[in-house]
Amino acid sequence: MKADILIHGGTVIDPARGIHEQRDVAIRHGKFLEIPMGEPVEAGQILPAQDHIVTPGLIDLHTHINYLGSANGLPGDTFCLPNGVTAVADAGSIGVSNYRALLHQTDAWMVKTRFFINVSAGGQIMSKHFPEPLDPSKWEDELFQKAFEDGRGRILGLKVRTSKKVVGELGLKPLKAAIELARRFSMPLVVHPTDPPVPMGELAELLDPGSILCHIFQGVGMTCIENGHLSEGLLQARERGVIYDVAHGRLNFSFPVARTALNLGLEPDTISTDASQANWNKTPMVSLPVVMGKFLVMGMSLDRVIEKVTCNPARILGQAGKWGTMAPGTCADAAIIKIQNRPVIYQDCFGNEQPGEQVLSVRATILDGKLVYRAAEMM
Structure with missing residues (x-):
């Protein structure tokens, strides 16, 4: 099958559909595609997402x-x-x-x-x-x-x-x-x-x-x-x-x-x-x-x-099943995120601190099937 964009090798988290697993995501003409099992995808652009999460x-x-x-x-x-x-x-x-x-x-x-x-x-x-x-x-x-x-x-x-x-x-x-x-x-x-x-x-x-x-x-x-x-x-x-x-x-x-x-x-x-x-x-x-x-x-x-x-x-917002999901046929909005394991100090609005070990770093954003943001780490 043909696609405009293939997000390859990422861990897809799509709570609307109860999905948390490694799988590829294909996009064509601004919509998410269903990838039949075992079918190769020929894409105009491939985004490597190994060790990343892919979300709506x-x-x-x-x-x-x-x-x-x-x-x-x-x-x-x-x-x-x-x-x-x-x-x-x-x-x-x-x-x-x-x-x-x-x-x-x-x-x-x-x-x-x-x-x-x-x-x-x-x-x-x-x-x-x-x-x-x-x-x-x-x-x-x-x-x-x-x-x-x-x-x-x-x-x-x-x-x-x-x-x-x-x-x-x-x-x-x-x-x-x-x-x-x-x-x-x-x-x-x-x-x-x-x-x-x-x-x-x-x-x-x-x-x-x-x-x-x-x-x-x-x-x-x-x-x-x-x-x-x-x-x-x-x-x-x-x-x-x-x-x-x-x-x-x-x-x-x-x-x-x-x-x-x-x-x-x-x-x-x-x-x-x-x-x-x-x-x-x-x-x-x-x-x-x-x-x-x-x-x-x-x-x-x-x-x-x-x-x-x-x-x-x-x-x-009245967009259930249209936004906030990667279901086939819906508008192809997605984020590719790297979970960085490193020390971080989070703060609230009153100076209280909470030490942590994870930072969410967005590496790419896709909006209506177009790659609108791409960090250098995704090159």
Whole structure:
């Protein structure tokens, strides 16, 4: 059989299909191919992947990519492609006043993009100088309706921040209004809980199934751990279908909180970066592979880590079976990753350190069947 690209000799990890084995991966016309057993493959380009893992293209569920419209916005392709990321969601950088600019901007990017728009009209432009106004009396349903129509298939939901310094005297009023707004449009809601005005379990109890509570292992104020135990409200919300996302960020990840929660049985549904200009390529966040490495060092299995950056976020973004898998016939998005065995010190957002012995190093990224990044080590 003929292929455009053959990834040869790697260990394929595709949690969506329960695959973890050494096998070749063939790509033609932007799609993954089924290789019949024993059939030779004639490929225009062969990528040697012995001693590497081959995964579906990584999906970063929580970023800030309003590069031309926000002080903290990242250039999507530059941030994503060298890190194996082929699809990305922006979490609240834009609002009803400026979403068109980001939709237009990302039309020219290679990486696949989706968006959760902020309930605040301007989104998160430059939080220190222009904190988002959250008075629900200013919200206009017709503007949200227009945004969802203009961004059909790309604008997937809403975002609200509930930190004390953001909501001030409004307390839970913006969150409760955002929940009602999301219900009116049958859209999921992303909720930022760092330093919340009430316990995180109480926040989670308010959320509808399909809502995303990000920064699940944040360490400021009230956290997911209450008196040494998991919040009962968080456990009950998970049973109802509330989604828990890491969204590491600059201030939103604590090793002590994460280790305790994992030991008590609370795993995140997704692992993401909350990447922005403030933390891109900077310690402690650096990149999605670095955040993934932090969960490996805390004892999570490699397959579980890959699941949380491939098929799980694909499902949340409405792309189950299309993204986050290497099933034959699906869009050929893939990452070739070397697991380097060497000493490393991982850090959280508060200076806590966790020594490890493994680093995930992306050596190649394939997007829609095209080799869009290749490290020198893959020559």
